[in-house]
Amino acid sequence: MNHRERAREFLADREYAKWHDEALWFVRMKRDAAAKSVKEWEDLREAAEKIKEHTIEHLGFYLREFAKNASKKGIKVHFAKDAKEHNEIVYSILKKHRVTKVVKSKSMLTEECELNPFLESRGIEVTDTDLGERIVQLRGDRPSHIVLPAIHLKKEQIGKLFEEKLHIEKGNSDPLYLTNEARKDLRDKFLKAQGAITGVNFAVSETGGIVVCTNEGNADLGTSLAKVHIACMGIEKLIPKLKHLGVFTRLLARNATGQPITSYTTHFNSPSKDKEMHIVIVDNGRSEILKNKEHKKALFCIRCGACMNTCPIYRRSGGHSYSYVIPGPIGSVLANARDLKNNGDLAFASTLCGSCTNICPVKIDLHHQLFSYRKEYVQRGYMGFKKRLSYKTASFILRNPFFFLASMKGYKAFYPFLSKMNLWGEGRALPKPAKKSFREIYKEME
Amino acid sequence: MNIDSFIKTIGKESKPSLDIKIEIDFEIFEDKEKAFLHSLKNVAVEGVVVKKAKIEEKIKELSKDYKNIASIYPFSIRTLNSNDIKDPKELNNVDLSIVKGKFGVCENGAVWIEEEENIHRAIYSICKHLLILLDRDSLVSTMHEAYERIDPSLSYGIFISGPSKTADIEQSLVIGAHGAKFVTVFLIDE
Structure with a gap:
């Protein structure tokens, strides 16, 4: 199934689709209010873009600096060229410490590498501790959003799920009650885990430390109780200096959820006493994107x-309509960078309205990127025969005055018939033909 | 994979000749305390100005229903010096944890905590109620000023802005996800 078909499934329940759309729009409005409260907001975006641009142009240099500084602080740094290597490194660390239970805080990278099934098949229990991710994990589902993993679920569905998995009272779907029940269940997991895995929001080359931002405090609780902490990051998480965090911590939470900052912004710059800390730095295709002049900006993403x-498409099609682990505009770009042939449908999952570009805190030109992938998709010959034929025909007609005029006349004459057939698409109305064409009016004026 | 072959695939190894120029004309709050207290309220933190001589008394008031009070500082009311225990999991029943902040940030109500002497990082998130003591005159306007005050050689530090929270179920804000359910900041007046 492609994006279009999955979107159609999502839209089958109109009321649910509307609810989903409104839930996300609500978050967008909160973001707007937060952004407007900072008068230097646009300067911050510009600074963030500059920092990211500078960093990726010297990425090799900053990576080496980072590794050197982290090692000095007693952190063990590992490098993984792909998902397989990443998973093996994580497993080997856990095995060395005889870890059988792991708590994990949010990390899209470990989703990308499919770390959970890898560890589970080797006998390690992995518990996602971010509430949204925990819900998704208990369902055997996958996150539908990178910040709000369970945004696609209604509280009644979550209540039912908890009844079944956590044996809570029946028919109660109050968010406060459900969160408390999850807290109890997860507190037990925190206390029993011997290992903690976290993602990384920022890695600072100057200090050799990482920064993890959460609202729940799950990364803090997990890492401070377990004897070994493994932080997994893609190479693009680097920034040069500590002071640059001033820019990013002001942008991140405001742009994500409309909060002034996340509840916990933790700087892990060394292991705590008698414990071990590891950082696994992953390439997994990123160095390829870095070499692509037109698309390397996708690596700026925070x-x-x-x-x-x-995104009007994301809001009305849901995160699961995207075939890649990261949905929405940035996910589509990253998916296309990886495998355009199989993810090309995602380049078309956009109205190209540019709202994503306007809202991006690091100024990634998202809709331009999607547009350029569309071109590439066609040029490489991935476009299906029917679509290719209709574009070829349209191009021929539009370039030829005789056929252009003829087709206009034909459109007018056959409009009642065409509007019923509507080849252009469902849910769209064909524009009514004007009584007089521009050419005719122009001639009369002369 | 070893670092050299890893970085070789990435390239871009040249040392930057220029530093990144960032010019941001950021906001400075005139009445820092007012702005900070306002931000605390926004992130569900109770902020109170407390005279230095009254600290113990105020803590007693705050903890009248609590049994386990942990701190690395010798307050008469504490029941546990958290640095004395071996396994941080023993902190699971701590009701109140008393820590010291270095400075507060007016724009978002975050407090920077960096306690070199503290062994167990869990004390910031495992307790039911977190009390942060902060000098009244240690407020900065924005995160830019905040990071100027942090030494890049730090081992561990954390900005805490409010109790643990989540909105993962239908966007309803719930306070107390995993970490502290309540956070109080005492602004200490010398």
Whole structure:
């Protein structure tokens, strides 16, 4: 199934689709209010873009600096060229420490590498501790949003799920009650885990440390109780200096959820006493994107998720309609960078309205990127025969004055018939032909 | 994979000749305390100005229903010096944890905590109620000023802005996801 078909399934329940759309729009409005409260907001975006641009142009240099500084602080740094290597490194660390239970805080990278099934098949229990991710994990589902993993679920569905898995009282779907029940269940997991895995929001080359932002405090609780902490990051998480965090911590939470900052912004710059800390730095295709002049900007992303909240297609098709682990505009771009042939449908999952570009805190030109993938998709000959034929025909007609005029006349004459057939698409009305064409009016004026 | 072959695939190894120029004319709050207290309220933190001589008394008031009070500082009311225990999991029943902040940030109500002497990082998130003591005159306007005050050689530090929270179920804000359910900041007046 392609994006269009999955979107159609999503839209089958109109009321649900409307609810989903409105839930995300609400987040977008909160973001707007937060952004407007900072008068230097646009300067911050510009600074963030500059920092990211500078960093990826010297990425090799900053990576080496980072690894050197982290090692000095007693952190063990590992490098993984792909998902397989990443998973093996994580497993080997856990095995060395005889870890059988792991708590994990949010990390899209470990989703990308499919770490959970890898560890589970080797006998390690992995518990996602972010509430949204925990819900999705208990359902055997996958996150539909990178910041709000369970945004596609209604509280009644979550209540039912908890009844079944956590044996809570029946028929109660109050968010406060459900959160408390999850807290109890997860507190037990925190206390029993010997290992903690986290993602990374920012890695600072100057200090050799990482920064993890959460609202729930799950990364803090997990890492401070377990004896070994493994932080997994893609190479694009680097920034040069500590002071640059001033820019990013002001942008991230405001743009993601409209909060002034996340509840916990933790700087892990060394392991705590008698414990171990590891950082696994992953390439997994990123160095290829880095070499692509037109698309390397996609590596600026700080994963705020705002392009999803604002996207008219995402809001009306849901995160699961995207075939890639990261949905929405940035997900489509990353998916296309990886495998255009199989993810090309995602380049078309956009109205090209540009809202994603306008909201992006690091100024990634998202809709331009999608447009350029569309071109590439056609040029490489991935476009299906029917579509290719109709574009070829249209191009021929539009370039030829005789056929152009003839087709206009034909459109007018056959409009009642065409509007019923509507080849252009469902849910769209064909524009009514004007009584007089521009050419005719122009001639009369002369 | 070893670092050299990893970085070789990435390239871009040249040392930057220029530093990144960032010019941001950021906001400075005139009445810092007012702005900070306002931000605390927004992130569901109770902020109170407390005279230095009254700290113990105020803590007693705050903790009248609590049994386990942990701190690395020798307050008469504490029941546990958290640095004395071996396994941080023993902190699971702590009701109140008393820590010291270095400075507060007016724009978002975040407090920077960096306690070199503290062994167990869990004390910031495992307790039911977190009390942060902060000098009244240690407020900065924005995160830019905040990071100027942090030494890049730090081992561990955390900005805490409010109790643990989540809105993962239908966007309803719930306070107390995993970490502290309540956060109080005492602004200490010398």
